[in-house]
Amino acid sequence: MSEQIDREKSAVAAPAPRLEVRHLTRRFGGRVVVDDVSLAIRPGQVTCLLGPSGCGKSTTLRMIAGVEMQDEGEIRVDGELICDTVYRVPPERRSIGLMFQDFALFPHLSVADNVAFGLRAPREARRARVEELLARVGLSHYVDAYPHSLSGGEQQRVALARALAPRPSIMLMDEPFSGLDNRLRDGIRDETLSILKEEDTAVLLVTHEPQEAMRMADEIALMRDGRIVQMGAPYNIYNAPLDKAAVAFFSDVNVIRGTVRGALTDTPFGQFLAPGVPDGAEVDIVFRPQHVGIDFDRGGHGPQPTARDGVAARGVVERARFLGNESLVEFRMDHDGSVLKATVPNVFLPRPGRALWLTVRRDRCFVFPARD
Structure with a gap:
């Protein structure tokens, strides 16, 4: 009886996955680029897809975002199917935010208009959300500025505010900090991570830098040749590696x-x-x-x-x-x-x-x- 109560308590304590990927596979010209990838991310959790360039990390991200179709497997958000090989929810309806290495800010729009771009709400509500987010990233005084007048770190924070504006339940990040110099990178990463956790967002971060994965991730999925070869907490991945290549990657x-x-x-x-x-x-x-x-x-x-x-x-x-x-x-x-x-x-x-x-x-x- 006590064991049953403990299991029920555990089930209540552990939130269901916000994002669940099952057996995702993608081929290009007969070559398997992503091979049977499965993972689950809970609300507020940061998972890093870590691996060398060309191992399938970004392709996995694009399939989850909906801009690339898988050949096999399925994707679920909060338990609901959003994509398999037959059924597909359009990217704009997936409640998924995107951040990339290229900040992709619109140069002809002000900071406020860039942040508000993806919002579908009355004008007053849009303005309130923009002001809230710019205050959180410390850019309230740049509301009417244009991207060309901002530093790289400031542009990154605008990109973060824009991605967060629609309140996505999931954030996909493809090496978003690699364009920043080392002096800024750690501070921007920590600031971004803090905001995402406050928003209870499930985060999937793609990186080829082990130090970035160790610094940011709750869980690391180590990829090689299209497959996840090892998954676990940073401490476990580092101290109990699967093979020699896993040791050498860190x-x-x-x-x-x-x-x-x-x-x-x-x-x-x-x-x-x-x-x-x-x-x-x-x-x-x-x-x-x-x-x-x-x-x-x-x-x-x-x-x-x-x-x-x-x-x-x-x-x-x-x-x-x-x-x-x-x-x-x-x-x-x-x-x-x-x-x-x-x-x-x-x-x-x-x-x-x-x-x-x-x-x-x-x-x-x-x-x-x-x-x-």
Whole structure:
């Protein structure tokens, strides 16, 4: 009885999806561009479609918006079918807002008229909505200005106000911040996200920048070759990646290849577990530069195992660069001549040719079957 009550409470607490995409597929000239994509977004949730250019992200967005027709699958808003391969609600009736990299403001219209463009309401109501939104994005004093007189960040905020004016239940965003310089980008992103969450809008954001997805998303859908290969919260995607390519998409990586013997792989940094991998098979041990330690206490003495970091291996500094918050040091490893990267907080610029002992955070390593 208590389990049934808990399930009922959970069902009440979790809102139904605002946007639901089921098995969406699109082909161009016999080539599958979007392959069986499914996802669901709740009110107030931000989901990022993250992946390299050409993986099908923007095509997925266009199908949801209604400007591109799918070959298979269906799209639902608040549980109601809006599009399948037979039935199709026109784009203007889908209650979906759009924001793109190109702000697409009308140069001959004032800021107020740009924001009011998509509104279908009496004049007084339109004016009130425009004034409300311009106040929220901090542009009330630009109500009669024209787009050419605004900065890029200000134009982006006008585009946001225009997209929000009709009160869409869903917002689709196709790399809308990529045209802004780094100084403005973080502030505009945070401001946009705050407004969208206040409006309880379901957001689907397309980006190829992992940092943007990590900063904005409640959930990341990692796309590759038209498919969603992994989906989850940013923390889980980053710390429990599906494969080597998923690790490498978020950061630089180091890779050591080894052969499995008795579910163990020998490396210069000690043995690593490879459960379920048959003897004789090769695996890639993948780890990020920030998880490489430099052991100054070891001096020139031989490797000594530690509980967390295993065995130390010696490398010779090839070059070191200061990157602002950290330093990147590249080592030529003694054991096979490969290059290993390490990042160190603050300033650390050892001279080329200096030999140092390195360790690897074993709890931050990923072991995957070798694919190439």
